[in-house]
Amino acid sequence: MRDDRSGPLQAAFFDRNxxxxxxxxxxxxxxxxxxxxxxxxxxxxxxEAYTGDDAAFHAWGIIDGPTGSVVPSGRGYDLFAPPGNAYxxxxxxxxxxLNVVTEREGVAGCVLIRAVEPIAGINEMYERRPTAANDxxxxxxxxxxxxxxxxxxxxxxxxxxxxxxxxAHGPPPAEAIRTSSRIGITRAVDHQWRYFLExxxxxxxxxxxxxxxxxxxxxHRGRPKRRRNSS
DNA sequence: AGTATGATTTCCT
DNA sequence: GGAAATCATACTA
Numbered sequence: 001m002r003d004d005r006s007g008p009l010q011a012a013f014f015d016r017n018x019x020x021x022x023x024x025x026x027x028x029x030x031x032x033x034x035x036x037x038x039x040x041x042x043x044x045x046x047x048e049a050y051t052g053d054d055a056a057f058h059a060w061g062i063i064d065g066p067t068g069s070v071v072p073s074g075r076g077y078d079l080f081a082p083p084g085n086a087y088x089x090x091x092x093x094x095x096x097x098l099n100v101v102t103e104r105e106g107v108a109g110c111v112l113i114r115a116v117e118p119i120a121g122i123n124e125m126y127e128r129r130p131t132a133a134n135d136x137x138x139x140x141x142x143x144x145x146x147x148x149x150x151x152x153x154x155x156x157x158x159x160x161x162x163x164x165x166x167x168a169h170g171p172p173p174a175e176a177i178r179t180s181s182r183i184g185i186t187r188a189v190d191h192q193w194r195y196f197l198e199x200x201x202x203x204x205x206x207x208x209x210x211x212x213x214x215x216x217x218x219x220h221r222g223r224p225k226r227r228r229n230s231s
Numbered sequence: 232a233g234t235a236t237g238a239t240t241t242c243c244t
Numbered sequence: 245g246g247a248a249a250t251c252a253t254a255c256t257a
Contacts, residue, residue, distance in 0.1 A: 092249095092250050
């Protein structure tokens with residue numbers, strides 16, 4: 001069976017560990033076919049992996065395995081869905097985050113799409129992001145790219161292996177793949193599970209969480225002890 | 232240029 | 245009640 005490089009990436013691509021899928025997605029194209037005339041395309045330049053062995057994961061604490069029962073509660077339950085499904089959730093009450101579910105159905109895992117480089121439909125992206133000052137700020141962050149692409153709750157649990165929203169093959173990236181700690185989390189900050197294309201201007205500007213945690217410790221060093229639990 | 236803060240909703244303890 | 249996989253704006257220097 002030949003690999004059709006012109007169509008959407010199929011479920012088999014996502015049917016493995018998030019730590020493999022996350023770097024493999026770099027250089028792939030995120031495509032949203034809004035309607036017959038409108039197609040928004042971006043090149044993936046930054047991803048993060050989230051796995052079952054991960055305290056920062058939304059599925060953390062949900063029982064996983066053939067003998068244990070999976071308790072279907074909370075948003076994390078949707079991370080046990082089939083590979084290639086979308087996991088879209090609201091972050092800080094305002095911004096939609098786009099994730100692709102990885103691993104076979106029944107095993108939780110996902111990859112967060114953190115930044116893309118605009119390839120097509122740039123005018124449509126500006127319409128959806130009126131505050132963007134330039135092409136870079138259009139899609140250089142996970143909340144920014146979902147705004148630019150018009151991705152929200154309606155895409156949650158939908159398949160990303162067929163239109164309207166899907167990934168496609170692209171040219172192999174010329175940039176080197178680099179890793180770091182993930183951004184914006186407070187648990188499992190030492191996992192180097194963020195992947196990005198070195199030097200690409202669309203990579204988000206956030207501080208990796210291990211660096212942020214170190215800076216916090218530095219700032220609080222020598223200060224009087226924080227009073228806690230004064231209910 | 233770097234740092235701080237408000238917005239706003241869902242989930243968890 | 246508080247934190248959360250963020251972003252835009254208003255500060256300070």
